[in-house]
Amino acid sequence: MTFRTLEDDITIMLPEDFDLEANLGYLTREKNECMYEIEDGFITKAIAIEKARFLIQISVIANKQMVVRFLDAAQPVEEWHREEIVKYIREWFDLDRDITPFYKIAEADPLLKTPVEKFRGLRVIGIPDLFEALCWGVLGQQINIAFAYTLKKQLVEAFGECMEWKGKKYWIFPSYKQISQRTTSDFSNIKMTLRKSEYVIGIAKLMASGEISKEELMKMSFQDAEKKLTQIRGVGPWTAHYVLMRCLRFGSAFPIDDVGLMNAIKVLRKMDRKPTKNEIMALSASWKNWESYATFYLWRTLY
DNA sequence: CGCCAGGTGGCTG
DNA sequence: CAGCCACATGGC
Known part of the structure; x- marks a missing residue:
C-alpha cells in the first residue's frame, strides 16, 4: 500500500x-x-x-x-x-453504558462479588458487525472455544480480506454479500460441520436480501428481536441471546443454557455437578437488565 | 478410548 | 411435545 x-x-x-x-x-x-x-x-x-x-x-x-x-x-x-x-x-x-448499577447489584450478590472485584472495569466486549456476531455464535455452538477460534480463522482466511502492514496481516471479516454467493462445497476446507456451513450461508443470504438487518433488530423490543433471531435456521435460544448480548447490546440478554455459564457457577459455588436451569434462574433473579454483564463476568472466571 | 466443549435441527414414539 | 441423535475436531 x-x-x-x-x-x-x-x-x-x-x-x-x-x-x-x-x-x-x-x-x-x-x-x-x-x-x-x-x-x-x-x-x-x-x-x-x-x-x-x-x-x-x-x-x-x-x-x-x-x-x-x-x-x-x-x-x-x-x-x-x-x-x-x-x-x-x-x-x-x-x-x-453506565455500568455502576451493575456493580451495585454485583457487590451484594454472593456469586458476582468476587468476579467484579477481580475484573472491575471490564466492559462486555462487543461484536458490532451483525454478520460477524451471528457467524461467531454459530461457530461457537457445542465446541470448545479454542476450536471455535480455529474455525473462525479458517473462515476469515478463506473468504475475508486483509491489510498488510509491516509484514503482518490484519483481517477483515468476510461480508455477508461475499458469503451469500458461496455454496457449502466452498467450505470443504473449513473443518466445521456441513450443517454450520449451511447456517452461515443461510444467514448471509437473509442479510443480503435485507430480511435481517442490525438496524431493524435494534429498533425492536427484546422479545421481538429474540423471536426474529430464533426464526433463523441455525440460531437457537443460545445463539440468539449471544447476539443480543454482544451485538445488539440488550442488557437483559442471557444465554442461560450456556455450558460455560453453568461451569462457572459450578466452580464458584463449589458444586459437584452443574447447576440446573431452575437453580440459575433463582441465582439470577436480582440481575434484571444486567444478565449480559453478569454472564460475561462469570465467563471471565473460566478463561 | 471416552467424554466434554460458549447447541441446533431433525427424527421418533 | 419430550427424548434421542448426528455433527467435525481437539484437549485431556
Whole structure:
C-alpha cells in the first residue's frame, strides 16, 4: 500500500468504569484470535467502513482516554469515516453504558462479588458487525472455544480480506454479500460441520436480501428481536441471546443454557455437578437488565 | 478410548 | 411435545 499522510489521531474520552488491563485480559485470552492484534498494550485492527479500509491502532492513557491512530488507509480518511470508526469503537467497548448499577447489584450478590472485584472495569466486549456476531455464535455452538477460534480463522482466511502492514496481516471479516454467493462445497476446507456451513450461508443470504438487518433488530423490543433471531435456521435460544448480548447490546440478554455459564457457577459455588436451569434462574433473579454483564463476568472466571 | 466443549435441527414414539 | 441423535475436531 502506498504511503499517505494520515489525518490526526482521534481521542475518545472513557467512562468512569473502564480498566485497560481488565479489557486486555479478555482480548488476549485466546492466541488464535485473528480479528485484531494486541502488543505492548496497543490494539491493532483493520476496520471496513463500507468500501473504505483502515488500519487503526488504539492505546489508552491512564484509563481516561483512548487514542486512535491511523496506521494505514486504502483511501483518504474522510470526516464521516472518522465518525463511523468512533462509533464502532464505542460499540466495541460498550462505552456509552453506565455500568455502576451493575456493580451495585454485583457487590451484594454472593456469586458476582468476587468476579467484579477481580475484573472491575471490564466492559462486555462487543461484536458490532451483525454478520460477524451471528457467524461467531454459530461457530461457537457445542465446541470448545479454542476450536471455535480455529474455525473462525479458517473462515476469515478463506473468504475475508486483509491489510498488510509491516509484514503482518490484519483481517477483515468476510461480508455477508461475499458469503451469500458461496455454496457449502466452498467450505470443504473449513473443518466445521456441513450443517454450520449451511447456517452461515443461510444467514448471509437473509442479510443480503435485507430480511435481517442490525438496524431493524435494534429498533425492536427484546422479545421481538429474540423471536426474529430464533426464526433463523441455525440460531437457537443460545445463539440468539449471544447476539443480543454482544451485538445488539440488550442488557437483559442471557444465554442461560450456556455450558460455560453453568461451569462457572459450578466452580464458584463449589458444586459437584452443574447447576440446573431452575437453580440459575433463582441465582439470577436480582440481575434484571444486567444478565449480559453478569454472564460475561462469570465467563471471565473460566478463561 | 471416552467424554466434554460458549447447541441446533431433525427424527421418533 | 419430550427424548434421542448426528455433527467435525481437539484437549485431556
